[in-house]
Amino acid sequence: MTAAVGSTTRTDKLAPRQAGRNAAELRAQERAEQWMLGGLALPALVLISSVALAPIVWLFWLSFRDAGGMTLAHYARLLHPSYLISLASTFELSFLVTIICILLGYPLAYVIAQARSRIAAVLLLLVLFPIWTSLLVRCYAWLVMLQRRGLINTWLSDLGLIDRPLQLVHNFTGTAIGMVHIMLPFMVLPLYASMRAINPDYMRAAANLGASPVKAFWQILVPLSLPGLAAGIVIVFVLCLGFYVTPALLGGGRVMMWSMQIERNVSYYGDWGAASALGVVLLVLTLAILWLLGRVIGFDKLTGAR
Amino acid sequence: MLASPATETQITHRRRLWLYAIVSLIVLFLIAPSLLVVPLSFSDSRYLAFPPPAWSTRWYSAYFGAIEWREATYVSFAAAILTMLLSTTLGTLAAYGLQALRSRWSVLAYGAFTLPLVIPAILIAIGIFLFYAQLGLNNTLTGIVLAHSVLAIPLVVITVASSLKSYDMNQEMVARSLGASRPRAFLTVTLPQIRISVISGALLAFITSLDEVVISLFIAGGDKATLTKRMFNALRDEIDPTIASISTLLIALSVVLLGLSQFVQSRSKTGT
Amino acid sequence: MTITTISLPISIRDVTKTYGRTAALDNVSLEIATGEFITLLGPSGSGKTTLLMVLAGFIRPDSGEIRFGDREVTLVPPHKRDIGMVFQNYALFPHMTVAGNLAYPLKLRGVARAEIDARVARALDMVQLAGLGERQVDQLSGGQRQRVALARAIIFEPRILLMDEPLSALDKKLREQMQIEVRHLHQRLGMTTVYVTHDQREALTMSDRIAVINHGRFRQIDKPQDLYERPNNRFIAEFIGESHFLPVEVRGGTAYLGERAMRLAEPPRHQAAAQFLVLRPEKLKVIDATDGAGLNVFAGQVKEFVYQGESSLLYVSLANGQPIAIRQPAGSAPCVPPPGAPITLGLAPADTIIVPSEEA
Numbered sequence: 001m002t003a004a005v006g007s008t009t010r011t012d013k014l015a016p017r018q019a020g021r022n023a024a025e026l027r028a029q030e031r032a033e034q035w036m037l038g039g040l041a042l043p044a045l046v047l048i049s050s051v052a053l054a055p056i057v058w059l060f061w062l063s064f065r066d067a068g069g070m071t072l073a074h075y076a077r078l079l080h081p082s083y084l085i086s087l088a089s090t091f092e093l094s095f096l097v098t099i100i101c102i103l104l105g106y107p108l109a110y111v112i113a114q115a116r117s118r119i120a121a122v123l124l125l126l127v128l129f130p131i132w133t134s135l136l137v138r139c140y141a142w143l144v145m146l147q148r149r150g151l152i153n154t155w156l157s158d159l160g161l162i163d164r165p166l167q168l169v170h171n172f173t174g175t176a177i178g179m180v181h182i183m184l185p186f187m188v189l190p191l192y193a194s195m196r197a198i199n200p201d202y203m204r205a206a207a208n209l210g211a212s213p214v215k216a217f218w219q220i221l222v223p224l225s226l227p228g229l230a231a232g233i234v235i236v237f238v239l240c241l242g243f244y245v246t247p248a249l250l251g252g253g254r255v256m257m258w259s260m261q262i263e264r265n266v267s268y269y270g271d272w273g274a275a276s277a278l279g280v281v282l283l284v285l286t287l288a289i290l291w292l293l294g295r296v297i298g299f300d301k302l303t304g305a306r
Numbered sequence: 307m308l309a310s311p312a313t314e315t316q317i318t319h320r321r322r323l324w325l326y327a328i329v330s331l332i333v334l335f336l337i338a339p340s341l342l343v344v345p346l347s348f349s350d351s352r353y354l355a356f357p358p359p360a361w362s363t364r365w366y367s368a369y370f371g372a373i374e375w376r377e378a379t380y381v382s383f384a385a386a387i388l389t390m391l392l393s394t395t396l397g398t399l400a401a402y403g404l405q406a407l408r409s410r411w412s413v414l415a416y417g418a419f420t421l422p423l424v425i426p427a428i429l430i431a432i433g434i435f436l437f438y439a440q441l442g443l444n445n446t447l448t449g450i451v452l453a454h455s456v457l458a459i460p461l462v463v464i465t466v467a468s469s470l471k472s473y474d475m476n477q478e479m480v481a482r483s484l485g486a487s488r489p490r491a492f493l494t495v496t497l498p499q500i501r502i503s504v505i506s507g508a509l510l511a512f513i514t515s516l517d518e519v520v521i522s523l524f525i526a527g528g529d530k531a532t533l534t535k536r537m538f539n540a541l542r543d544e545i546d547p548t549i550a551s552i553s554t555l556l557i558a559l560s561v562v563l564l565g566l567s568q569f570v571q572s573r574s575k576t577g578t
Numbered sequence: 579m580t581i582t583t584i585s586l587p588i589s590i591r592d593v594t595k596t597y598g599r600t601a602a603l604d605n606v607s608l609e610i611a612t613g614e615f616i617t618l619l620g621p622s623g624s625g626k627t628t629l630l631m632v633l634a635g636f637i638r639p640d641s642g643e644i645r646f647g648d649r650e651v652t653l654v655p656p657h658k659r660d661i662g663m664v665f666q667n668y669a670l671f672p673h674m675t676v677a678g679n680l681a682y683p684l685k686l687r688g689v690a691r692a693e694i695d696a697r698v699a700r701a702l703d704m705v706q707l708a709g710l711g712e713r714q715v716d717q718l719s720g721g722q723r724q725r726v727a728l729a730r731a732i733i734f735e736p737r738i739l740l741m742d743e744p745l746s747a748l749d750k751k752l753r754e755q756m757q758i759e760v761r762h763l764h765q766r767l768g769m770t771t772v773y774v775t776h777d778q779r780e781a782l783t784m785s786d787r788i789a790v791i792n793h794g795r796f797r798q799i800d801k802p803q804d805l806y807e808r809p810n811n812r813f814i815a816e817f818i819g820e821s822h823f824l825p826v827e828v829r830g831g832t833a834y835l836g837e838r839a840m841r842l843a844e845p846p847r848h849q850a851a852a853q854f855l856v857l858r859p860e861k862l863k864v865i866d867a868t869d870g871a872g873l874n875v876f877a878g879q880v881k882e883f884v885y886q887g888e889s890s891l892l893y894v895s896l897a898n899g900q901p902i903a904i905r906q907p908a909g910s911a912p913c914v915p916p917p918g919a920p921i922t923l924g925l926a927p928a929d930t931i932i933v934p935s936e937e938a
Contacts, residue, residue, distance in 0.1 A: 044399070051452050052433065132563060134516070137553040181336065283425060286425070483634055483656055485683050490657075499672070
């Protein structure tokens, strides 16, 4: 069976796998190795699945049950005006915040992308700083600034610009301002990343071909930065939809976000059916929007830019 | 200097000063609120007037003196450290295992890891609350650490996985050919080279846990209330100026951690 | 590092590795003698690297047996096989110094600190890198890194050395220099070496034997000279050295180019009717039209002269339009007729090789 030195071995067809020497042991070893490597990821997966994912499946199940058995009552109740108003507010706020973030975030990202590395590094640090600061600290800061006797009102009246304090917080306005502050870095970072990735040769070529700086900006840079913009929009909008803390603190009870409805049904009413239904709707909306935006701009750009 | 070109299209800085002015305001908008809190914490007044009429450290004494705040601080930091340790270990192993495995399953698993970042936090929070209620894990440190890890592990996995992508796995092969077993090769060759991203992931995990609000509101109650939960309740009820001092300390911590994270990452560019 | 390395023979038996529906290795077998330097030569995708990885233990075959000496190692994990390996991209550890890289395998084996230092110094000496122990890896040139990789692979005195295209990243001059150095190292240390390359010249330079592999099977295993002078089929003849091929018909023990019977030193080794005449450019000689006695004569027209420094190529078009080429060394006053001029070339019967196509 062994080939002697100096000769070649020829077979005209593939030797069947099963009949080979050591085939079974080799297969077993291969499988064991796969399991071992995959097993490294298992603890993390088990933790996440059991603590976070499985309960959500359970919630999904609960949303269809009440004392009497399977039901759609919880979902039917969501058609009540107060819930619909909540949904409208949630979307309204999310849209508004996203648009403001685009308006503020684009120039900021643009300047950072164009700046020299030293200055850019400093600016990036300043953009990162809010993310590393506690959410509550930031909400507190806005409460302080926006209240009736807070900084803004005090300054404005000291400057003689107003004679009565403006209602800047515990309402939609305050919530929007606070949310913009929270979300802006999440818009700036992906935008910046995608702008940095644009080959500067494109802009040079545009200038060379006769485009004015403004034209080059709108016709070359903006279109090429769209993947980052799309990622930023997705991240910000989806975060806004489900956001709880800022509206709860800065809304003064006047801004009833979807997430707050969920909280109220759990903490106040103990109505798990309603809460789960609300939660499922939120999840479905979130996933639908992600999928939709993924379709529109290409899924690879979404996951890459994230 | 103002006349020098700012971009490839040769537009000068001078002609874009308006842009720089706007951007400065935006940056101010991002930074100023947090910084304003700092002088406020040294104000003597109960009312949040600015500039403060008189200076004192009474709100710091109020913070350190109150047992609820001290306990909450302890719980938050203990949870953050334990979360950091747990998430970094599990997350790094997961990222490594998925990278070394390179099968169709790894894509799926990777997706599963990013789910906690996509699902709205409030939903995860009530789910965990319900789940813990069955197991009696509500208001326990263990429960808090596990819940925070659910949010932190994806961040660690993403951070470590991205650095593993640009790491040459051949080196582990070489190490094994030289006589190192797989674990030994990982510890002596791979880990030292990805340690930057592991440390970054760890810092991210720490701050994620420390700052976590929504889940903690539900599951961190009683004597295991986190700092975030107490602060949230205080902010909701009546604005206790003690929060100013806590905020200042937290801001200081954020500055330190951010600085640390940047320092660690900058070292990766200078060799090794 | 003068070691009396007891080297080991390698036995590969019926090794198969399939990926999906393609066989990377198709029931291959090979016996490698103790201390032999054998090269696995083939185009990319031929399976040569796969076989090397199977020997190292990084790829598990579907079936088969690998033995190092008496010990069957098919199921032994890579880190217990005690082999030295040099990879294509050196894969030096960037977070360690040169000395650190060299000490690594010794530390794994529990060698004492003082002994490690001594052996590292000797290894550096052996690859002409004395004194560079404290350098960082990124401070070394390509050639230096390659030597460190080599030193690291042999410092723990393995019985078997595997090398996966280690020189392909070097520039030509350095590569040729290193080929000789590796050869010297092998002669000095005497360990069984399996070398993988796609560069036939490299294989011819360095090997005791060459195993040509394609589509997962060995096509010919021979000494370099035998492989070059007596290729088994067209694939081998084409892969090793440069040649032109003229289709011939084999019948009655002779090969016919058109109607002309070729003068052969021995009858064709294969019986297929359609075969090829291998024309190695350096075997052809320019002759006068009348001087063709005892030779196989080819008449044609000069097409192009290509100067290549130490030799030159003269492209000739035969009567039926087929192109062939003749290589003439620079030293012997090459014949350079103008394009279009008639020319006659002669080929000795001993150099006239007839080969079947690959699938015969």
